[in-house]
Amino acid sequence: MxxxxxxxxxxxxxxxxxxxxxxxxxxxxxxxxxxxxxxxxxxxxxxxxxxxxxxxxxxxxPKAVLDMIIRELMKPIGGPNANSLDDYLNSLGYSIVNISDEYKKIYKSFFSFYHESMFNETYQKILGEYLNASKADMTKQIKRYSSKSLTDQEANTISTLILTTLDGIGLHFLMKGDKNEYLKVWKLQVEFICNSIK
CATH class of the missing domain: 1.10.10 (Arc Repressor Mutant, subunit A)
Structure with a gap:
């Protein structure tokens, strides 16, 4: 039975x-x-x-879908074991751009919720919680992999820069679809971040 x-x-x-x-x-x-x-x-x-x-x-x-998408998007932020901050940050860029056509549907849906959250308090609350959780996880990883000792505030500021940049790159990539161009853009961003905290 x-x-x-x-x-x-x-x-x-x-x-x-x-x-x-x-x-x-x-x-x-x-x-x-x-x-x-x-x-x-x-x-x-x-x-x-x-x-x-x-x-x-x-x-x-839709709320159940958004919960599912957020669980998926949180995975690379927790990150596989990386050798350095450079490796960790590059893996985040690849998780946005180096994706299959099927996976693009997840990002397109995510940005649909992003747009709707400007008018829908429920989505706004869920995405706000996602942003806070993402920043908290990313801040831990940045402090873990950085060769320089960073304060929580410094690591949090870097996390904010990374998340907003990834969102922008992801959105433009979905519209234009030039993977190589946006990987180059992300590489420049990673170099800037790593050099700024040496």
Missing amino acids: KLNTDLRLIKGEETYSRILLSAIEIISESGISGITASKLSLVSNVSKSNIFHHFKSTSEI
Whole structure:
């Protein structure tokens, strides 16, 4: 009996993830307002009744999508083990630009939420919490990898510079798509940061 229950839970989790991934695809193509039960059912190949088994209404789906995107975007900030601050910062740039077409959908959706957060307090609050968590994690990593002893304030200022620059590069990359150009831009930024704290 427990095995059957476990399998149902796994299947339910897979369906839930499929709904959210399909919602990301829709948002990346037509924005948050593009999410409807009919379109989501078509893209995910999940029946409307099953969608509403997981969500009371389609209005709940964008927040769940944003939570999923944020968990994904936080991964590179925690960072794999790097040899230096230079290595760590370069890995952040690659995580924004050196990505597959499928992964671009995550960033397109993220920027859709960014835009909507100017008018929607719920998204604004979630993204504000994401920014604070990102800065806290990044500040720890910068202090960890820097060859110079930095104060929390100095590392926090560098984190703010990095996050705002990455957002700008990510947005322009999605519009223009010239990976090599933006990797060069990021390399210059990394050199500037590393030289400024030597």
